[in-house]
Amino acid sequence: MDAAPAIFDRRLRARRRDRAARDFARHDFLYRAMLDELLDRLADVRRDFRDILVVGCPDASARERLEAIGAHVTCVDPGQVNANANDGIQADEDALPFAEDSFDLVIACGTLDSVNDLPGALILMRRVLRSDGLMLAAFPGAGSLVRLRAALMAGEGDYAAAHVHPQVDVRAAGDLLSRAGYAMPVADAETLTVRYASLFALMADLRGMGASNIMTERAPHLTRATLARAAEHFAAAADADGRTSERFVIVYLSGWKPDPSQAKPARRGSATMSLAQALNPKN
Structure with missing residues (x-):
């Protein structure tokens, strides 16, 4: 099987997350x-769920909230600083260093949008689950950062280059779940709107959450003139109070490792499976 293309720079990804760790609480919305x-x-x-793997741990909140319900939690993060802060392991999602059947639950929060081999990551997360184990994931998907993308294109004019990561839409994410072998796969999305006083405030948030450009083939740094034009375009879309609305579309995934005791899915195309049924497939 051919290796997945290296869309993202793994080392830069880790460095950006490490850099963001100190002030992450200011940009963690x-x-x-x-x-x-x-x-x-x-x-x-x-x-x-007794044994839980948390993938993506920029702070201790996930670990602490899950340990509060009596679970044993293992943390993995692409950044070494985050991993160390949670007594965890530094690793990428498409190279998880765990044996099969190690966990009852995998929660992947906020990182799958920048992994090189997303299908491989989903397969690995299924493999490390025990039979009838659950995977829950969330990440920014297609439709996010439309104002930023438009502003940068306007700033660069005829020489526009890619500065915003490629994004996975909810339909494609659902298809990937099925192909990765999950039972009762569900993919849905919700939109979070955040209002910014300037383009630079938005860019500061992205840097602060470790979500700036980490593509392997990155465009040259934006010039001051380009940034000024982009900022003007962004500001032109502002509401009466001077703030511009930016959109983050969050894709949510859930799926179970197959087990003979699970309810059988409805025939293809019948669309009778609700989220509640998918989260409790034995009922």
């Missing part, structure tokens, strides 16, 4: 929204 929703969905699952 997106991670917080994703984690809260994942844990809300987990609360709807009527079973206990």
